[in-house]
Amino acid sequence: MFRRLLIANRGEVAVRVARACRDLGISPVGVASESDLGARWLACMDDVVCLGPSASRESYLRMDRVVQAALQQGCAALHPGWGFLSENPRFAALCEQHGVTFVGPPSTAMDVMGRKAPAKAAMRAAGVPVIPGSIGLLASVDEAVACAREAGYPVILKADAGGGGRGMRKCFDEAQLRAAFVQASAEAESAFGSGALYLEKYLEGGRHIEVQVMADRFGNCIHVGERECSVQRNHQKLVEESPSPVLDAATRARIGEIAVRAARSIGYVGAGTIEFLRADDGAIYFMEMNTRLQVEHGVSELVSGLDLVHLQLQVAANGRLPIAQPAVKLAGSAIEVRINAEDPANGFRPSPGTLTAFEFPRDLGPGTIRVDTHMQAGDSVSPHYDSLIAKVLAHAPTREGAIETLLACLRRARVEGVATTLPLHLAVLDSREFRAGTYDTRSIPGWPASAR
Amino acid sequence: MSAEILYLRARTEGEHVLLECPGVGLFTNAARDGMALVAGARAGTLLTLGRAYELRVPDDVAGIVDGDLHERVQAPVGFGTVLYRLRPLAGATARSGRDAASGAASGAPLFRSPSAGRFWHRAAPGEPALVSTGDVIEAGRAIGLVEVMKTFTLVHYQPAGGLPARARVVRVLVADGAEVAEKTPLLELAPE
Numbered sequence: 001m002f003r004r005l006l007i008a009n010r011g012e013v014a015v016r017v018a019r020a021c022r023d024l025g026i027s028p029v030g031v032a033s034e035s036d037l038g039a040r041w042l043a044c045m046d047d048v049v050c051l052g053p054s055a056s057r058e059s060y061l062r063m064d065r066v067v068q069a070a071l072q073q074g075c076a077a078l079h080p081g082w083g084f085l086s087e088n089p090r091f092a093a094l095c096e097q098h099g100v101t102f103v104g105p106p107s108t109a110m111d112v113m114g115r116k117a118p119a120k121a122a123m124r125a126a127g128v129p130v131i132p133g134s135i136g137l138l139a140s141v142d143e144a145v146a147c148a149r150e151a152g153y154p155v156i157l158k159a160d161a162g163g164g165g166r167g168m169r170k171c172f173d174e175a176q177l178r179a180a181f182v183q184a185s186a187e188a189e190s191a192f193g194s195g196a197l198y199l200e201k202y203l204e205g206g207r208h209i210e211v212q213v214m215a216d217r218f219g220n221c222i223h224v225g226e227r228e229c230s231v232q233r234n235h236q237k238l239v240e241e242s243p244s245p246v247l248d249a250a251t252r253a254r255i256g257e258i259a260v261r262a263a264r265s266i267g268y269v270g271a272g273t274i275e276f277l278r279a280d281d282g283a284i285y286f287m288e289m290n291t292r293l294q295v296e297h298g299v300s301e302l303v304s305g306l307d308l309v310h311l312q313l314q315v316a317a318n319g320r321l322p323i324a325q326p327a328v329k330l331a332g333s334a335i336e337v338r339i340n341a342e343d344p345a346n347g348f349r350p351s352p353g354t355l356t357a358f359e360f361p362r363d364l365g366p367g368t369i370r371v372d373t374h375m376q377a378g379d380s381v382s383p384h385y386d387s388l389i390a391k392v393l394a395h396a397p398t399r400e401g402a403i404e405t406l407l408a409c410l411r412r413a414r415v416e417g418v419a420t421t422l423p424l425h426l427a428v429l430d431s432r433e434f435r436a437g438t439y440d441t442r443s444i445p446g447w448p449a450s451a452r
Numbered sequence: 453m454s455a456e457i458l459y460l461r462a463r464t465e466g467e468h469v470l471l472e473c474p475g476v477g478l479f480t481n482a483a484r485d486g487m488a489l490v491a492g493a494r495a496g497t498l499l500t501l502g503r504a505y506e507l508r509v510p511d512d513v514a515g516i517v518d519g520d521l522h523e524r525v526q527a528p529v530g531f532g533t534v535l536y537r538l539r540p541l542a543g544a545t546a547r548s549g550r551d552a553a554s555g556a557a558s559g560a561p562l563f564r565s566p567s568a569g570r571f572w573h574r575a576a577p578g579e580p581a582l583v584s585t586g587d588v589i590e591a592g593r594a595i596g597l598v599e600v601m602k603t604f605t606l607v608h609y610q611p612a613g614g615l616p617a618r619a620r621v622v623r624v625l626v627a628d629g630a631e632v633a634e635k636t637p638l639l640e641l642a643p644e
Contacts, residue, residue, distance in 0.1 A: 034532055050530040051476055055570065055629065065476035065531070068500045072478060072528035098501065182575035186597065187604050189577050350601040383568065387601045 001317050002026050002077040002101070006070040007045070009081030010036055010060060012388060013293070015374040017079045018044040020309035029073045031066060033059035035384055041374035047073055054384045060084045061193050063091045070100045077101040077316060083386065086292040087114040087161060088193065103316040105291050109266045113289040115160050117198050120286070126265055128258060128286045131277065133200030141181040144199055145174055151201040157181065159188030160196035168235045170202055203285075205440040207278040208232065209244050210290075211259035212300045214308065215268045216315040222323065223256040224300045224308070225330045227273075230441050231428060233348065238421065238444065239428055240296035241335040242303045245399060245437030246278065255284060260325075262289070271297070271312045280440070295338070295391070298372055302334035302395040332367075333399040335406055337429070339373075339390040341381040343419035344447070352383035356417035360392055360409055367396025367405035381418050389420065399437075403429055455506040460495060460535065462513050469515050471536040474507075475500055478526040479535060483517050489538060490514040496535065499526070507535070514541040560622065561615050562637040566607060569600040571638060573628040581628075587621045588644050595639065598632070607638070616643035 004027040007014045018028040022044075030045030035054035042048050049069040052059035059065075061084060070078050078100050080086035092107035104110065113119045117136045124130050134147045137160055148155040148171070157169045157180055169180035181197070189195035207230045215221035228244035229237045243252070259274040273294050275287040297308045306323070315321060342348040358377040362369040373390035375381070381389055392413075394406035407429050415422055424447055428434050431446025439445040460471040471489070473479065477500035489495055489509045498505040515538025522535065529535065565571060573581040573596055583595040593609045611617045619641035626638050 037532075049476060050532045052531045054631075059531070062476075064501050064503075068476050068478075069530070071501075072476075094501075182579060183597070183604055183606070185576040186572070186574075187602070190599065190604070191602050195576060350603065352601070383600060385601065 001319075002075075002313070004029060004046075004073065004075045005103075005313075006031065006066070006073060006075040006078045006100075007081065008060070008066045008070075008078055009084055009086070010039075010385065011041065012372055012374045012391070013081035013083075013295075015041050015044055016372060017081060017309055020307065020313060023307070024310060024313055026313070029069075029075055031060070031069055033384070035382060039374075039382075040376065040379055049073060054382075056084065056385070057190065057193065063088070063094055066091075067094050067098050067100060070095070071098060075100065077103055077313075079103040079312075080292065082292050082295055083191070085193075087290070089114055101316055103312055104270050105268050105272065109268050110291045112266050113268070113272070114291045115196075116158060116162075116288050117160060119289055122266060123262060123286045126262060128262060129284065131200045131203060131285050131287065134198045137196045137198050141178055144177060144181055144197070147199050148174070148177055151199070154202040154204070155199050156202040157184045157197050157199055159184065159192060159194070160198055161192040161194040162188055203277060203279055205280055205442045206230075207244070207246060208237075208275065208287075208441055209247065209255070209278050209284075210273045210275040210294075211255055212294070212297065212308070213259050213263045213268070213272050213274065214311050214315070214321065215263050215270065215272070216321040217269050217318060218320055219264070220321045220324070221260050221263050221268070222321060222325045222328055223259050224304045224306060224328060226252060226255060227294075227296055227299055229296065230439060231434070231444060232441050233444060235441075237296065237338065239335065239337050239425065239434075240299050241333065241399075241402070242299040243330065243333065251284070258286075262286075270315055271308055295388070296336055298370060298391060298393050299334040299336045302370065302393060303330045303332055304328060305331070332395055332397045333402040334393060334395045335399075335402045335429075336391050336393040337406065337410070337425040338388055338421065339392060339415065339425075340387040340421045341389050341418045342387050342421055344421050344424040346419070348421075349419075350383070350387055351419040352381045352387075353418040354378070354380045355389070355415070357414040358390075358416075359414045360390070361412045362409065364408035364412065365405060367394050367401050369394055369405060369409050389418075400435075403435060455497070455504045457508055458498060458505045459508050459510045461532070462510050467540070468518065469513055469538040469540050470534045471495065471509065471513070471538065473498065473529045473531060473533045473535050475505065476530050477501075477505070477528075479507075479522055479529045479533075480524070480526050482520070482522055482524045482527075483536065484524070485517055485520050487517050488515070488541070489517060489536065490541075498529075513538070515539055516541065561619065561641040561643070562625075563595070563609060563615060563619075563639040563641060564635045565598060565626075565632045565638050566610075566634070567598055567600060567605075568634045569598040569632065571607075571626050571628075571630055571632045571636075572597040572599060572604070573624065575606075581624075583621055583624065583639070585621055585623055588618060589621060589641075590618050615641065618644040620644045
């Protein structure tokens with residue numbers, strides 16, 4: 001196992017990876033931008049290297065500085081977390097060139113699956129159903145317009161290097177598409193370091209269902225069940241759960257098998273997620289593969305009892321997967337809500353500021369509560385980065401039990417000083433549609449459409 | 453082939469001027485205790501992934517190195533690590549921070565930022581700026597983007613608060629990508 005590892009990220013994921021490092025006896029080294037330097041979560045690192053000023057592109061996205069930081073800190077490996085450089089094959093290749101083990105897939109597999117256009121081509125070739133749209137990347141706004149005409153409106157623009165809904169724009173006509181193209185490109189450039197876009201026919205509604213896979217370097221690959229992520233706003237996931245309330249056992253087995261086959265076909269290593277769209281008619285389409293740990297990995301951990309970050313580190317260190325598919329037992333139901341510093345009553349306007357209270361009771365049952373966060377009362381939420389401040393997860397033998405556990409926790413939670421999505425989650429979890437499992441990506445169950 | 457040049461960052465601390473590292477890497481060829489460092493002088497090398505960057509002293513700085521802070525060969529440093537502590541030479545001061553929107557003609561109409569964030573001149577890298585000096589703007593014209601928590605919002609000209617309905621842009625007061633507070637002046641205008 002590695003002795004020392006650089007965590008090339010910030011906030012909640014940096015803390016999550018540092019915890020796994022401690023469990024395995026690895027010394028975690030952090031990085032920070034100038035404005036993050038005083039942050040309390042950096043206390044969980046054995047050392048911290050300052051990368052640059054607050055803007056991500058001058059700090060967390062500076063590949064040369066990040067890899068140099070790993071080298072001069074004596075780190076044998078680097079965990080990219082999610083976002084930032086985590087799905088950048090050039091960055092993975094740079095790590096490989098400099099002898100730093102990148103905790104993730106080989107850059108070649110990432111190059112195919114990390115960028116959406118080649119991924120779609122690979123899946124099409126493998127006979128997996130894909131959504132109609134551009135074949136490859138869009139060179140110009142005019143190409144986007146031509147492509148949209150062929151696929152038919154509405155269409156959706158996506159960042160080739162994207163994820164988490166950033167750099168995505170839905171367009172109902174040509175004028176909207178032309179206007180959206182430049183903004184989506186700018187957002188993608190800033191968030192991922194690449195402004196390349198592609199386009200797909202927008203399928204109204206449907207459910208977002210994704211399968212967690214994990215592979216080692218010896219050809220072993222397992223899936224850890226699915227996650228249902230259909231409660232979204234502008235393609236930003238708000239609530240995730242496992243198992244999905246709409247899948248029957250046969251479909252579950254089928255998409256799990258497809259996901260493992262897809263990962264094997266490209267020589268995938270490490271943690272990955274295959275995202276599927278389940279259309280209203282029940283058809284399943286491949287959407288994309290995220291070649292990294294997901295924000296919502298915790299729900300899969302709760303139902304499987306596995307620690308996905310431990311497994312990531314073990315397979316990165318040339319270990320064999322310690323578990324085979326028949327031994328992966330999924331038990332009970334897990335639900336996660338993302339607490340973002342955004343005001344849901346005010347158009348989800350970002351709400352940076354200082355947290356004056358930050359408490360989640362964990363003992364109200366009937367199930368168990370897990371809180372993943374890097375914040376505590378007195379900390380300030382930076383205006384420079386993502387608005388995620390905590391993830392609250394509940395696990396119980398039944399879905400009803402998980403909902404009740406999470407509701408009990410959130411009703412008694414105290415989060416003060418900044419506006420958060422907490423009131424939204426209370427409304428969602430308590431809504432008839434959510435409890436019945438009859439919702440899709442179009443609307444937030446229990447939350448008025450006008451407030452979106 | 454000459455090495456790429458990076459300027460050190462200067463700030464004052466009491467009587468001293470501190471010169472900080474502008475990147476991450478191995479700092480080598482450091483100037484020694486007692487040497488004079490003045491604006492433009494070479495002040496060591498930063499090695500980042502094997503590439504050598506020549507470090508130079510920024511404008512308006514002149515001083516004597518007061519003590520060795522690092523090993524002279526390949527000291528690992530990060531962004532903002534203090535590389536030199538200088539006793540200033542008489543008459544020299546460290547450059548104060550970024551120039552604010554100073555110098556706008558007093559009383560000229562100013563269009564201000566609707567929110568705090570990072571102000572961008574163009575919609576995408578490589579695109580022309582949305583507004584330039586001399587442009588005539590009217591209500592609703594997009595003049596830039598403000599980035600808050602990775603979300604980009606177009607800023608539209610709103611002739612409220614006594615601003616002219618049609619105006620000529622005299623100056624863009626904020627650099628591309630600069631941080632702005634709510635109500636930071638973005639444009640100096642003249643009625644058209």
